[in-house]
Amino acid sequence: MSQKCLAFNIMQGGFQKEDAEKLITEEMVNHIEKDTKSSSTRLLSFLALIHWYVPGSHLSKLVCEEFIDPTKQPSDEDNPKLETIMKPFEDLIDIFSEEQEDRCVRLAHRVIADACLKRFTEHNVTRSDIALDFLNSMVKGKESNYGEICKNIFITRLETGKRKEQFSRLILDIMHESGYNHNQCIDLLEMAANLFSTDPYYPQTLARFYYIKVKEDNKYEKAEKWAEEAIKRNPNNSRIRDTLGQVHKNHLLSEAKNPSSDFKKCLAIAQSATDAFKKEEIAAENDPEDRTTFSYSGLLGFLQVCKIMNDTRFGKSYERRKHLNYISGLRGDVESRYDFFEWYLAFSRPSFEKEDPEYIHRDVENCYKKYFTQTAETTLNEKKMKSFGGLLHFLKSDINVVKEHQRALKHPQSDNETQTVLYILANIVLSQSGEQREQAEELQARLQKLWLREMQDRSPEFYLLILLLFWPDEAQPGITNPPNLENCVQYMGQSYERKYQKYLRGRYLVPLFFFGKEKGLQRLVHELKLDQINLELLTEGDGNADTECLQRINGEVKNQEVFAVRDGQQIPVTPHDPSSACKPGQVSFYLGFNIRGPVAYNIRYEENLSLQRSHVNRVL
Template sequence: MSCITSTDSVASDRSDETSDDGPDEVSEVECIINPKIQKVSQYVIENPESTNTQLFSMLALLSAYVPGSYLLESECQQILGPPDPIHGGPPFEERMKPFIDFISKSGPKCKIHQKLAPECVVLLNDLGISRSATARNLMSSLCGDQIEPHLIRFIKDLLTKREMGEKVKDKFSRLIEDIKKHEGFYKALSVLRTASDKFGLSPVFPQVVARLNYIARNPPHYGYAIKWANKAIERDPLNSYFADTLGQIHKHRLLKTEGFENIMNIADKAFEAFKDVERKAEEEESSKTATADTGSTSDTFNNRGLFGFLQVAKITFEKLSQQQRKSLIQNKKMEVEAKFEFFEWYLGFSRPDMKTLEPPFFWKDVAYCYKHYTTIPAAESTSFPGLLVCLDHGLFTSKERRAEFLEAEKTVSDLEEIRGVLKTTYEENVDDVKVAERYILSNIVLSNKMPDSPQLTSVRELKTIIQRFLGIERSHRSPGFYLLVLLLLWPEEKPPALQGDATQLPLDLMFDCDLQQYVTLMKKAFERAKYAKYLRGRHLLPLFFLGKGSGLSKWVHKSRLDAVVEEKVDVELAGEQEDINTKKSVRIADMWIKGEVWQLPEIQEILLPVECQSPVRLQEQEEQEVCICPGENKILDAAVLRPPLFYLGFTIQGPVVFPVGRPQVTVTSEENSLAGHQGHEATVDI
């Protein structure tokens, strides 16, 4: 018999002390056989089909698997049936004996104490009341024509919400996983099919049925999986996440397929399915996008169509002989190259959030697929985003390292060779702005590795190159172009001999009057290039920081900060033995999030703090405004009020500031200023 924690505080007369918003407080004592449990067990054995036993099992199931869930007393009365207390029937507490000691009531809401609920579910299962039977009973009892919104939400979470495991999400919800484990595949299938019937307009449940049929069924039944995936698509034909399920089924089937004709047949279906996902994702807006798990609004672009296509291309290539691959490469090479280019800048400019990185297999699949179809290693790319991340090679946080590629750190000679090749290419294509961008960037990257390299082109010459393109076709330039404009035209630090009011300085010493214009143009280019669409909801990575040097060397690549942070964390974790990579990732992320990186002497030594033009207070959940003058280190007299110090950086969207000595504040560019969004953010005018 299952054992439940004993406590006399688990009683309805103490329910007013339990908050709906927080966890139930239950005494932490040794697990012993409680006489009340013996009484409940005996009652369930004798009355397994009584309405109060059924209600208790439903409350236990909800409370165990959906924290914060409840049933309204009116819903409980619906399950208990007549006579209702308002018509002279016995009160709820009387009808729920002997279960009432385990039920918490807060106003009209009823639930089982969360720490007791899982044990109650196990006990009931041991006594013959299974999880699957209870789930079906819950839906048949309460899911009629009119279903309360809170109940819809609870049942969706109960059957579809996947928890995050140590490294990846679970395949199914905790309840479905437990039903599979303790009752078998078909019981889980029965529950989900019941939900699909009860919620006839929802695509979520047929989607999970489809996934169950090809992931959990042994052997997989791809026919049923495809049938249910199509049913989900029929219920929401514009949603890219439900379309993705069909692509995943074909991809899974491809892995198990042999024979050239069979392989190509399944591959073609998979390619088409993922192209459909891509088309639908392109048409989705963030305010209307539904996620696969919950059917709620998604703030991120669905990249599964693009990534799924590359995975299918990689799998198909690896299944074919060298002779059979020729036509495949000829037909798919251009599409593979285009999708590789997408992920090269997508992963180079952003990450899911400040704590999270893409899983290791992500870049591994992208890079392997690209090499299969082009014979070129991804690490040798000299595209604009490829150059931006080439200094990351060898770092713990680099996508190459996470993908377990043995990519060596770029040497000075490597970077000088890249710069030399791009110089030659530029000289042969002086009117090609894309070639010019790469040539200029190669010099900035090289200067970060060796500031006094004799191969470096002078800043004056690089400015001349960029200014050739400034006055023409402004509406067609990329965000990367304006990033280079800002880096090259950003004025040097104010000469020490010049004192007095900043407004009295010559314009060329105080700031370039066109800088704000270029910030605005960069923002517009970010929108025009659809980066705002594709990178929405993701954390934009700072690419460069303003340093204490001059010329090109005043721009510090983020990799130099990452190297300092990594060395610091390695020292901290020197004695650790277990799960070192996970601990290292968490600690590095924490240092950025908490602003500890700005306190490291090695970083303070290379970055140049700037002061805002007017004093500000940075507070959580408020949009703030600060002003800085490029070229100026001191704006206000310290005797009046010393404003906070900032470090200045650039993302692909524009300038950002990071308050020195405070948690990270990200500030993004808007049309006439660097505007913050809700959160730890501020606004900067240039």
């Protein structure tokens, strides 16, 4: 295939694997077989490696020319030396210019890179050989020029479905190619770790490789060494610190499976693990605010270690006594971390489309049950009845639990805000199944008394209940001076910033309730009462979508901000889709509430609807 045909096929998107195979001529194969150590063959292997694992990657022409063996340089000054030395492979290579860069060299297509790597493998030049040669010959001494490309090749893990792959694609391919000979990967990663001597991600990857893939008896000691080296390079990064905790946790899990587990050894490993996770938690608290999400791995890892130690059984009586004392000392730590996940998982998830992995919820609850075990399920349900996040959980799991425990719902003291908030939420939860202890008017009166006290530093949960019960659709008779919802939304946002912003940043805040058409507490509609079609219409549909059980709220868009307009109030509302608030005008929308405040879903510009109706009337 000529260069012109190749270029045309690539431009048309019609370049296939078969085309790449045809491009690699017998002459090229003979050149590779005859002289695998030549500059041209090695340079081709580098170009194939980087283009396959980092699509579109290239090397500068100047660097390629510096790499070429001086003894092989062409003597004819009229011929460009790179083009001459690479002539056997000229149909595979693209030399081009980029803005503000020297001339660049790359393979003409990623499929060609794959075909070349397979040809090299057939001639006993493995991916591991090529990568080691690339590090030694191109990267060494010029590490700053190759930092990004090497990180993509050796470190970056691809997303596959719900989870990331365990290692970079190159490392996984080398394992497969070598028949799972771990030494090749270790040698490669060690060289990279030594070259990039301040980068923590290479020793971190080595530590992970040792404890996940290696089978040797001393693998945990080696993993610990590299995990500590990673921390030394960046001690303030919580995600780097997490690896040391994971090494100890997996070591403990391995020891605990041994029927003759030694208590002293298990205890030492467990303490090393919990210490590592506690230090990770501190680092996570101090992670920079521009970090995309808060890292909860230290909190979860701590609970997982506690569960492993609780599950482990030791034979000797004095060991069992020490074991029980150790377990007893962890109860407070277990409860505080359980409390974190209870609200964290109730208020948020990774994104609108993505749920948290099921094992997080499972591991957190199972650990709590292990440490509060008289009657595990009853104890856990009683615990949930005493927290906002726990009560919300029953809406997704089993609302009957709240019914069974409603006798335990004592009328709160009028000045006790925490008790009142939980009591009102329990009534809202019960109302979702048609039951409640008090009517909306009575609950409003309780909240009204607390609102008038004008306390500082109230929780977002308190302001959420104010919005749910006092949203100006039906002002209840008998209550004068209702809460100012403009102020409420402002206070709620400030409270959210103080209490939850650090932990929930970068996550999707789930709608806890929507505003429906019924009266009293029945006007609050939980997400699970909406079918998937209605949810998609709310979040993805255009402004013409209608959801039968929900009420549209009138509002206005000004300066790309959305307001609900009611009784002279302009209540700020966050648009679920900011792009839908694209211009000033009168709008309507469906109203949801998350832990940060009210949210406008499916924004409809009313003038558009008027024009559509006018058009229909003219047609009729």
